Amino acid sequence: MNEEQIQQVVFKILKGIAPESEPSSLAPDENLRRALDIDSFDALNFFIRIHEQLGVNIPEADYGELNTLSEIVRYLASRVNVVDSTSPR
Amino acid sequence: MAEFRMPSLGSDMQEGTLLEWRVKPGDRVRRRDIIAVVDTDKAAIEIEVFEEGIVEEILVQPGEKVPVGTVLAIIRTEGEAGVVTAKGAKAAAEAALPAGGVIETMEEMAGRATPEKRIPPGEAPAAAAAPAAPPTAGRIKVSPYARRLAAERSIDLSVLKGTGPAGAIRAADVESAAGIAPAGPPVEAPPAPLEEKPPIAPREKAPPPPVSPTAEKPAVKDYQAAMRRAIAAAMARSNREIPHYYLQTRIDMSRTLRWLESENQKRSIKDRILPVVPLIKAVAMALTEVPELNGYWIDDRHQPQEAIHIGFAIALRQGGLITPAILNADLKSVDELMEALRDLVTRARSGGLRSSELTDATVTITSLGDLGVETVYGVIYPPQVALVGFGKTMEQPWAENGMLAVRPVLTATLAADHRATDGHRGAQFLDAMNRYLQEPSKL
Numbered sequence: 230m231n232e233e234q235i236q237q238v239v240f241k242i243l244k245g246i247a248p249e250s251e252p253s254s255l256a257p258d259e260n261l262r263r264a265l266d267i268d269s270f271d272a273l274n275f276f277i278r279i280h281e282q283l284g285v286n287i288p289e290a291d292y293g294e295l296n297t298l299s300e301i302v303r304y305l306a307s308r309v310n311v312v313d314s315t316s317p318r
Numbered sequence: 319m320a321e322f323r324m325p326s327l328g329s330d331m332q333e334g335t336l337l338e339w340r341v342k343p344g345d346r347v348r349r350r351d352i353i354a355v356v357d358t359d360k361a362a363i364e365i366e367v368f369e370e371g372i373v374e375e376i377l378v379q380p381g382e383k384v385p386v387g388t389v390l391a392i393i394r395t396e397g398e399a400g401v402v403t404a405k406g407a408k409a410a411a412e413a414a415l416p417a418g419g420v421i422e423t424m425e426e427m428a429g430r431a432t433p434e435k436r437i438p439p440g441e442a443p444a445a446a447a448a449p450a451a452p453p454t455a456g457r458i459k460v461s462p463y464a465r466r467l468a469a470e471r472s473i474d475l476s477v478l479k480g481t482g483p484a485g486a487i488r489a490a491d492v493e494s495a496a497g498i499a500p501a502g503p504p505v506e507a508p509p510a511p512l513e514e515k516p517p518i519a520p521r522e523k524a525p526p527p528p529v530s531p532t533a534e535k536p537a538v539k540d541y542q543a544a545m546r547r548a549i550a551a552a553m554a555r556s557n558r559e560i561p562h563y564y565l566q567t568r569i570d571m572s573r574t575l576r577w578l579e580s581e582n583q584k585r586s587i588k589d590r591i592l593p594v595v596p597l598i599k600a601v602a603m604a605l606t607e608v609p610e611l612n613g614y615w616i617d618d619r620h621q622p623q624e625a626i627h628i629g630f631a632i633a634l635r636q637g638g639l640i641t642p643a644i645l646n647a648d649l650k651s652v653d654e655l656m657e658a659l660r661d662l663v664t665r666a667r668s669g670g671l672r673s674s675e676l677t678d679a680t681v682t683i684t685s686l687g688d689l690g691v692e693t694v695y696g697v698i699y700p701p702q703v704a705l706v707g708f709g710k711t712m713e714q715p716w717a718e719n720g721m722l723a724v725r726p727v728l729t730a731t732l733a734a735d736h737r738a739t740d741g742h743r744g745a746q747f748l749d750a751m752n753r754y755l756q757e758p759s760k761l
Contacts, residue, residue: 249635266635268688269592270663277588289582289590 232306235283239301242278246271257299283309320369322391324356324384327676328699330552331358335383336390345373347393352672354390359544360640361666365673371395377486545638556700560615561736564695567748569755570718571711571726577758581652591656593711594685597728598655599761601683601706602626602648604750610739611704611732611747612680620703620738629679629699630659632666640666641699643679652761687711687728696733703735704744706751 243252247265255264262272276287285308287295295301324334338355347353352364353373374392378384480487574596582590605612605626613622626648629641642662644650650658665671682699687710694707709729716725730751734744754761 247635262688268633269594270660273590273592280587286587289579 320393321389324388326386330548333385359548563736565732565744569728571728574758600751600754603754607750608747614701623680627678629682631684642675693729703738705733707731
């Protein structure tokens with residue numbers, strides 16, 4: 230899965246969480262929580278969806294470095310093709 | 319025979335629109351079954367029934383907007399024989415109850431809340447003084463909506479011929495009569511069902527705005543404006559009636575956060591616990607030590623409640639907020655609390671909250687920490703007597719045992735009703751809460 234495909238998955242998940250938003254219009258370095266008014270519940274749901282759909286189990290300790298679209302996509306790209314034993318896939 | 323009424327789903331609700339029946343006459347219902355969906359100014363809410371029995375008759379049709387307390391349906395409770403006419407049934411039901419006793423069903427509908435909870439202190443004496451009207455012989459059977467339409471148009475119901483079930487007068491009958499009747503100026507209609515049942519009078523003196531004969535379509539309703547008005551009514555009342563006092567304390571969160579981190583490492587991502595959960599549990603536990611803060615102020619009387627149902631303020635994406643209750647929060651483990659909270663937040667945002675969840679809260683928590691706010695000065699949700707506010711947990715200098723360190727620090731505030739408690743008890747509450755957060759493994 231390449232970065233473009235990962236980005237599409239991320240957009241879809243964000244759209245599900247903030248239906249009134251247009252994730253594809255976000256700047257790559259925009260703070261997602263602020264731009265989409267995402268609270269801690271939405272954030273947790275976002276990470277759960279990522280795990281379900283990409284099989285990446287993001288440890289809580291890494292939440293802090295995942296604030297923008299580019300950070301998230303880069304983080305996921307480096308992990309998404311690595312087999313994760315806790316993944317449903 | 320029990321009357322299933324339009325419930326009050328919060329101190330800011332005066333009327334509701336029946337959206338949908340999930341039962342039909344003849345259906346058997348059990349306690350806590352969801353039998354109808356009602357649109358408040360805030361959301362579509364699933365309404366539970368608190369009787370066991372058979373649905374005898376449905377009196378309000380989908381699309382009708384009626385005041386709180388209006389009888390929506392008649393339920394024949396177990397052991398009762400079927401009755402010949404609904405009129406007889408109603409009269410029998412009223413005769414069987416002591417004056418004011420009709421509120422029993424209301425009380426049950428609202429879960430554990432007392433009927434007085436529905437009445438603002440200022441209004442209560444007048445309402446209580448008015449005796450329940452005895453059932454008049456040969457009372458006209460008329461849907462509440464039709465009754466209101468008739469009142470608005472000064473139409474005498476006794477001259478109308480009903481086309482509804484058992485000759486009941488329906489809105490359409492009034493509308494067709496309106497064509498031939500002299501159209502007087504709209505009368506400010508005291509909602510008729512409330513006249514008969516004083517204990518559930520509407521909260522404000524102002525009558526509901528005249529309803530246009532064409533029933534409002536909830537789908538096109540401007541939710542945001544309606545919710546703003548609902549919040550405005552409750553908060554204005556709070557500020558007008560409740561003498562708030564505020565206490566604030568800084569809490570060292572390092573122990574709780576360390577504990578949470580190690581707990582979450584053991585969990586799969588979907589079972590992780592959010593930091594607000596131990597805060598909710600700590601509030602619930604502290605309330606067991608200072609129970610005066612858990613409950614209501616109604617009729618110039620402090621009414622602490624035994625069960626701890628924590629209303630949790632949830633912001634909605636389209637604006638506004640809703641505060642459904644986490645029931646019996648003190649008895650739930652942190653995992654159960656997380657599950658309950660996840661469920662509530664999901665349903666608050668997607669629809670499907672239940673009536674008891676909106677009426678049962680005995681205290682409220684507002685957490686604004688996600689946005690970097692440091693301190694929350696809350697406005698109490700009447701008739702509750704306390705609101706606990708949490709800001710963001712942030713690193714701050716912390717002096718302890720003569721040493722200076724940097725710790726994650728949370729500012730917690732208590733807004734409390736000075737009629738119900740004094741600062742000393744409020745301080746004991748915050749102290750207890752802090753104590754629980756220093757021993758998180760016991761939460």
